[in-house]
Structures are given as C-alpha cells and as structure tokens.
Amino acid sequence: MDQSEKNVRTLLEKVTLQCDANWIAFSGGLDSSILGQIKKEQDLNAITIITKDFLGTDLEYSQIVGKHIDIPLELKYVNINEIFDAIKNTIKILKNFNDIEIRNSIVSYLYLNTLKEKNVKKVITGDGADEIFAGYNFLIKKDHAELKMELERMKKIMHFTSEKIASKLGISVQMPFIDQDIVKLVETLPTNHLVNEKNGIKFGKWVLRKAFENDLPHNVIWREKAPMQDGSGTVGLTKMFDSVITDDIFEEKTKKIRNDDNITIRTKESLHYYEVYKENFKIPEFYSGKNSCSDCNTELNIDSKFCRMCGKFPL
Secondary structure, X not given: OOHHHHHHHHHHHHHHHHOOOXXXXXXXXXXXXXXXXXXOOOOOEEEEEEEOOOOOOHHHHHHHHHHHHOOOEEEEEEOHHHHHHHHHHHHHHHOXXXXXXXXXXXXXXXXXXXXHHOOOOEEEOOOOHHHHHOOOOOHHHOOHXXXXXXXXXXXXXXXXXXXXXXXXXXXXXXXXXXXXXXXHHHHOOOHHHOOEEEOOEEEOOHHHHHHOOOOOOHHHHOOXXXXXXXXXXXXXXXXXHHHHOOHHHHHHHHHHHHHHHOOOOOOHHHHHHHHHHHHHOOOOOOOOOOOEOOOOOOEOOOOOOOOOOOOOOOO
C-alpha cells in the first residue's frame, strides 16, 4: 500500500467511525462494503432493497459481503404494488418527473421508509464516492485533463436525493465520502490514483480499491460500477412500462401533453411519472431565459448536462 492509499484509508476510517448511525444502506458494491468493513465492530446493521418482480444484482453481493464482514443484513423484498407506492411518494418529495432520477431514488425511498418504520433516525450511505473518487463509468474513458475538469464540474452540482427523501421522512443521512477533509485530500491525488488499469480493464475509484483490497472479497473490490437501478432491479420498470403502455396510447397521450402543457415526453416510463407528477403539482413554469430545457421549459443549472425536471440528456 503506497502512502496515498494509506492516507485515504486512515482518513476515511476516522470520518466513518465518527458517524453514530448504526444502520447502513447496503448494496454489496464497493462503497457501502468499505463503509461496512470500517464500522463492523460498532453494532452495525445493513439493509438491502430487492425487487421481487425484477432480477437485480445486489442480492448476491450483499449476502457475500454481509457474511464476510459478519454484520446483520436485512433483505427487504418489495413487490410491484410497493414499488408503485414508492414511485408516487418519491415524485411527491422530489417534485420532478426525471425518469432516471425517479427510478434510482425509489430505492432510497424504500430503504428509508423501511427504516422509518423501525424508528431509525440515522443511516450511513455510500453517496458521493462516485463523484469524489471518479467512480462513474463515463469518467474512466476521459484523459487526465478532461477527468480533472469533469470532477470539478460534478462537485459543483452534485446532489443526493437520499438526503431530501430522508429529511422528509425524519431521518438523517451520514455520507463519509463527501466529508470536506476527504474531498480536499482526494483533490491532491494524481488522476492515476483515481482511474487506473488492471488486467486490461480500467477502473475508477482506484485508490479506494487498493486501500481496502485485503479486507474484502476480490469480486467485490474489483466489481465494476453498477447503477442503483441495476442492483435493486428497478431497471426492469423501463421494460415493464414499455410492455404495458401501447404505442397508440403513448402517441395519443404525449401529443396531448405537448399541445396542452408544452412538454415533450420521451419514453413510456416518463409518461407514467409525468402523469403522477401532474396529479400533485402544476406543470413546470415556462422559463424564458436562454438556459432552459427544450423539452420541459424549466431553468437549467449552468454546469449541468441534464435536466433535473424531466431528465433530458444530453442538453
């Protein structure tokens, strides 16, 4: 282990051990596994969301890591009715119809609501590791200069829907990876400590993997990045909406929405989310400035590459 790996490990351990939550949102991915490994001696409990109707990857990995680090793991299996309830409540909280954000965020809603029912007030999450340590798959394709610029841009706009959902449910989210001391330390590292290659495959979060590679199973340390929607199985919602909403109905409804609301709906999944949104909120106000979304007319963050309201990407 080189000095950078030691420094990252030491600081992350310090920050994580200072967290007083005794529940962790657990996927068996690199980020939550590292945090679980660090806090395993502090009466930590883990919760993983698994959809009954769609196949996800988190079940296997969560069980592997939970057994390896020897922490109690609760597997929360949710059926399609619970998912639809979660969709409605997530849209009410986030106040948008962004299909990617909603699809990912219902996982957060489901585990946070489960913890609320247990009267849990605090939870640890691995949020922020991808933004700070270059974990997203699109980042590993960039050269060093582009990577630095992209990480700076992402830090300016990063937000975590788990915080907003948790606040609504009366739960505090603790996120060690975005601690300011950790952010500052990572900023001093060369980019090859964030993205590097092993056996011909490029990996993000390199320094994290190396710092903890002797503590966790090899297939967890070198697990490639998987979106939350893939792990839990909620990615299956896209196929489900595509199958249950006919092309004729989709064309008819989206044409009416475009004429009546001046909103462009791109997918059948987005159509469902928009209908839920409209049941609870007024249509997005038209923004006349230059920096507006061409699909939903809302104002855009100047540094963003997608629309927070409708999910249009790229802008």
